[in-house]
Amino acid sequence: MTTRAEDNLMDWLRDAHAMEEQAEKMLAATAARLENYPILKQRIEQHLQETRRQATLVRSCIDRRGGDTSAVKDITGRIVAMAQGMSGMFVSDEVVKASISSYAFEHMEIASYRTLAAAAAVCNDAETQRVCEEILQEEIAMADWLAQQLPAITREFLLRDETPNATAKH
Numbered sequence: 001m002t003t004r005a006e007d008n009l010m011d012w013l014r015d016a017h018a019m020e021e022q023a024e025k026m027l028a029a030t031a032a033r034l035e036n037y038p039i040l041k042q043r044i045e046q047h048l049q050e051t052r053r054q055a056t057l058v059r060s061c062i063d064r065r066g067g068d069t070s071a072v073k074d075i076t077g078r079i080v081a082m083a084q085g086m087s088g089m090f091v092s093d094e095v096v097k098a099s100i101s102s103y104a105f106e107h108m109e110i111a112s113y114r115t116l117a118a119a120a121a122v123c124n125d126a127e128t129q130r131v132c133e134e135i136l137q138e139e140i141a142m143a144d145w146l147a148q149q150l151p152a153i154t155r156e157f158l159l160r161d162e163t164p165n166a167t168a169k170h
Contacts, residue, residue: 005123035167096154103143106142
């Protein structure tokens, strides 16, 4: 019989897995559309690989705890990500909006993994705590990188947008 804390941890792990599925789709869509921002594209592609590994790590925690991922949550995350990815096609400042959205999403992930690590500690699940703290560090690194890059991305966008025959949006 599981405790309520263990049930909550499992639900939150399922949420985290769906969050990583959503992040994977969002990052892939953004990377595929970026043409004129090679540094940003490279970092997003790197984080995409991290995100895929993170989804696998979270799934392993769920499996080890005797659960399974939530197909409904995973599919919902993918649908939301697809809509977010498609919305960028219709704005003139896609690279700026995508950077802002990514930065905000990273902070949601940071909060989630801090919560998961604390819940795993309460449940005496040292391996899940370790995994969540490892993922947390990658999310913090990506958020910090985006925070440092947002001014440069904005400047580059504005300069490209003022240049005749240049594509600024992506």
